[in-house]
Amino acid sequence: xxxxxxxxxxxxxxxTVSELAAAFGNRLVTSRAVREQHANTVTWVAAEPPDxxxxxxxxxxxxxxxxxxxxxxxxxxxxxxxxxFEGSVNAPFGGVCLDFKDMNRILAVHTExxxxxxxxxxxxxxxxxxxxxxxxxxxxxxxADASLGGMASTRASGTNTVRYGTMKDNVLAMKVLxxxxxxxxxxxxxxxxxxxxDLTRLIIGAEGTLGIITELTLKLHGIPEAISAGVCPFPSIxxxxxxxxxxxxxxxPVARVELLDEVQVRACxxxxxxxLPETPMLFLEFHGSDAGVAEQSERFGDIARELGGGPFExxxxxxxxxxxxxxxxxxxxxxxxxxxxxxxxxxxVCVPISRLAECVTETKRDIEQSSIVAPILGHVGDGNFHxxxxxxxxxxxxxxxxKAFIERVxxxxxxxxxxxxxxxxxxxxxxxxxxxxxxxxxxxxxxxIKHAIDQNGIMNPGKIV
Amino acid sequence: xxxxxxxxxxxxxxxTVSELAAAFGNRLVTSRAVREQHANTVTWVAAEPPDxxxxxxxxxxxxxxxxxxxxxxxxxxxxxxxxxFEGSVNAPFGGVCLDFKDMNRILAVHTExxxxxxxxxxxxxxxxxxxxxxxxxxxxxxxADASLGGMASTRASGTNTVRYGTMKDNVLAMKVLxxxxxxxxxxxxxxxxxxxxDLTRLIIGAEGTLGIITELTLKLHGIPEAISAGVCPFPSIxxxxxxxxxxxxxxxPVARVELLDEVQVRACxxxxxxxLPETPMLFLEFHGSDAGVAEQSERFGDIARELGGGPFExxxxxxxxxxxxxxxxxxxxxxxxxxxxxxxxxxxVCVPISRLAECVTETKRDIEQSSIVAPILGHVGDGNFHxxxxxxxxxxxxxxxxKAFIERVxxxxxxxxxxxxxxxxxxxxxxxxxxxxxxxxxxxxxxxIKHAIDQNGIMNPGKIV
Numbered sequence: 054x055x056x057x058x059x060x061x062x063x064x065x066x067x068x069t070v071s072e073l074a075a076a077f078g079n080r081l082v083t084s085r086a087v088r089e090q091h092a093n094t095v096t097w098v099a100a101e102p103p104d105x106x107x108x109x110x111x112x113x114x115x116x117x118x119x120x121x122x123x124x125x126x127x128x129x130x131x132x133x134x135x136x137x138f139e140g141s142v143n144a145p146f147g148g149v150c151l152d153f154k155d156m157n158r159i160l161a162v163h164t165e166x167x168x169x170x171x172x173x174x175x176x177x178x179x180x181x182x183x184x185x186x187x188x189x190x191x192x193x194x195x196x197a198d199a200s201l202g203g204m205a206s207t208r209a210s211g212t213n214t215v216r217y218g219t220m221k222d223n224v225l226a227m228k229v230l231x232x233x234x235x236x237x238x239x240x241x242x243x244x245x246x247x248x249x250x251d252l253t254r255l256i257i258g259a260e261g262t263l264g265i266i267t268e269l270t271l272k273l274h275g276i277p278e279a280i281s282a283g284v285c286p287f288p289s290i291x292x293x294x295x296x297x298x299x300x301x302x303x304x305x306p307v308a309r310v311e312l313l314d315e316v317q318v319r320a321c322x323x324x325x326x327x328x329l330p331e332t333p334m335l336f337l338e339f340h341g342s343d344a345g346v347a348e349q350s351e352r353f354g355d356i357a358r359e360l361g362g363g364p365f366e367x368x369x370x371x372x373x374x375x376x377x378x379x380x381x382x383x384x385x386x387x388x389x390x391x392x393x394x395x396x397x398x399x400x401x402v403c404v405p406i407s408r409l410a411e412c413v414t415e416t417k418r419d420i421e422q423s424s425i426v427a428p429i430l431g432h433v434g435d436g437n438f439h440x441x442x443x444x445x446x447x448x449x450x451x452x453x454x455x456k457a458f459i460e461r462v463x464x465x466x467x468x469x470x471x472x473x474x475x476x477x478x479x480x481x482x483x484x485x486x487x488x489x490x491x492x493x494x495x496x497x498x499x500x501x502i503k504h505a506i507d508q509n510g511i512m513n514p515g516k517i518v
Numbered sequence: 519x520x521x522x523x524x525x526x527x528x529x530x531x532x533x534t535v536s537e538l539a540a541a542f543g544n545r546l547v548t549s550r551a552v553r554e555q556h557a558n559t560v561t562w563v564a565a566e567p568p569d570x571x572x573x574x575x576x577x578x579x580x581x582x583x584x585x586x587x588x589x590x591x592x593x594x595x596x597x598x599x600x601x602x603f604e605g606s607v608n609a610p611f612g613g614v615c616l617d618f619k620d621m622n623r624i625l626a627v628h629t630e631x632x633x634x635x636x637x638x639x640x641x642x643x644x645x646x647x648x649x650x651x652x653x654x655x656x657x658x659x660x661x662a663d664a665s666l667g668g669m670a671s672t673r674a675s676g677t678n679t680v681r682y683g684t685m686k687d688n689v690l691a692m693k694v695l696x697x698x699x700x701x702x703x704x705x706x707x708x709x710x711x712x713x714x715x716d717l718t719r720l721i722i723g724a725e726g727t728l729g730i731i732t733e734l735t736l737k738l739h740g741i742p743e744a745i746s747a748g749v750c751p752f753p754s755i756x757x758x759x760x761x762x763x764x765x766x767x768x769x770x771p772v773a774r775v776e777l778l779d780e781v782q783v784r785a786c787x788x789x790x791x792x793x794l795p796e797t798p799m800l801f802l803e804f805h806g807s808d809a810g811v812a813e814q815s816e817r818f819g820d821i822a823r824e825l826g827g828g829p830f831e832x833x834x835x836x837x838x839x840x841x842x843x844x845x846x847x848x849x850x851x852x853x854x855x856x857x858x859x860x861x862x863x864x865x866x867v868c869v870p871i872s873r874l875a876e877c878v879t880e881t882k883r884d885i886e887q888s889s890i891v892a893p894i895l896g897h898v899g900d901g902n903f904h905x906x907x908x909x910x911x912x913x914x915x916x917x918x919x920x921k922a923f924i925e926r927v928x929x930x931x932x933x934x935x936x937x938x939x940x941x942x943x944x945x946x947x948x949x950x951x952x953x954x955x956x957x958x959x960x961x962x963x964x965x966x967i968k969h970a971i972d973q974n975g976i977m978n979p980g981k982i983v
Contacts, residue, residue, distance in 0.1 A: 167767065209712070210710055235962075237959040242935040243901055244902075245673075246673075246937035247866075247942055247943045248939050249944055249961070250728075250982070254716045255719070255967075274769075275767055275768065275769040277769055304742055306771075345810060348809060403709065407630035436708055474712045474713050475710050476710065479713055498696070506963060
């Protein structure tokens, strides 16, 4: 469904597209099908296609495109793999989508420095396949095979953030095309710096509203000598959350700890033939030396047992681990096929971990009372969890109940000192939570920054502020 | 020595001080001695005292002071413990210093969430003394017992950053008094968030030029079950750096790894009667379980031996460790007493770790050729090192040689993709390196942000941009 388009200032879109066509030839596409593929496609946020899609092949291409758009005040929307849940790639005012699929080169890997330099269209899996032979990996893992430029733009995180951090912790520097057509380097390759304002962190999570990322320098990590992984059943959400918290508090350097509620376990069982008991479940992974992962796994098993959970069955064999995490990574699709014909909307709240069990438990009660279907999956080490709300779009009453539920989930998290979005971003879908979450003084500062950098509002307009 | 003071726009300082005196009574001080204590005192950057010092006791006090200053466009300079090396606390345009010594309350410790809420005047040691009984600690350790507000403002780091990160990684949220007199919350207590621009990271490292921090929420860590520490001699700077890099690359989670060159070892020997061989030396610390730290220490010993270093002697006994790290933390003062009567200036470059050995070695050659005295100490896990340049200020020729050397150290680091300051900040002393380091596009963006937030330039003017 294409939404009604608002007018964007003084933009001359026709002239923009014609100049871009002259500059980019067949690397500019205006067909309806391609434009629609470049609007929101993953969730129920209405699709708002751009006027044209350009496929840059270099920073110079991006600069040319930005300069043409800037001259005509035409909106520019950067596009990675289109996996955004919040309509971040939508074009509510029309404009030009820059699709980075051809800017997917790995420019350098510095093994001694544990970093690499890449173009923004490189995906997470592509990078890790490239690094494997060198014994290195990039840890941030949102599940989807997203582009790293997109992941930086939404401040993405995922399953092993509890140990390795989010994108904000794993990007050393970026090159960014500014709205004025100039190229900015946000930082240098040194591991740390106190030299001026942290422009790297300002661009991470800005969802393309301040500039377009054309290059990233990422931190890498050595592939651990040993990895163990396993699943651990619990009698309740509370005991599962408590086990995760206790493990973290006792200093076990958990690499991943994911909560699946019994509904999500059922969905994964159906999808991947896991044969797991349909009760709240933690999926865990530990990284270290052979002795280290054995010690960590055993200590976690003890904690689980004391809290009424277990047995914790773990394995270090690669095949067993792969099967388990493939099932986990497929959870979104498993949830989707759990209710054929349903549309999916994903909530993304994050609360202090002491409030997590309470927040999940109340949310599950809310799901029941709202008569909706919504399996739950949580990155419990961070206090972040998702409800995959499965909605039959032709049932207006169900849509209304789902919408009200989604609002309540965010309000509940805010009331517990949490955030409306742990890792998906604000996009279009969560703009109305920005003031309730940060207060008006902070949002005014965000607006002042946006205006100072992008006076004409051409950078991904209609998102965040 | 008091520098000649520049005029700051339309500031009416006399009226400001008189209104502040009415509001704060004897918590406003204008005596020359107190004002001079609140200028730069640690390095050779000339002292520039403020017109008055105010001692706020609450966020409301800060708000009152900021509103009075804002009305008269008077500069405001926040002051923690005065340990800045770059003149960040100086008042080149006069104005009002806010000394946070009375805002030193620990407001909350959330043990389950591994975080705490504090006022900005709390010092690192004060916080850790408070946390010890709860089995928790705050890791960032710049050596000096700095205030945590000041550490956030300079994006400080220190000895165990290689494992626990810098201030940017360990501050969850802040309250900040803006130049318009409003109070802003930068974020919430959740471990992560993708909700809008990262205002937390924007304030960290801003050296008080965008607003005044009045509260911080900090991440905490569990005190490790076991700690081992020791020293390891090496035949050369190169072999010591290579051992540190190899340890990190092989995934040993080193908690601290500090390089002392033979001159610094000599200074520490003289100061603390360590009796160490006067050769390049690594000081190391490992955190984990009993078995874990033993394994890490032994693996490091093997690496050192293969690179011609060692023996690596390590201990887990608390007294032995304490003596060692006290000596290390006293390195600045040891260096100072190494040349009685000398003034000290500290360089702070940070380069990608693959370039570290080369950068330190060239810098040592430069020290020799410049005929100056400058022991070297490095946080080698981060690629960051300091030369403690000891200068007799009455020897104009030596001062000139030292100045030229200090410029060359920064230029050398920049040529190696590094930064002029890893952890001390830009302050007044390094402003001329900002464009060479970041390029003019980035510095223009910093200026635009500064101007958007602080139109009248009242927040710590004359620093960074």
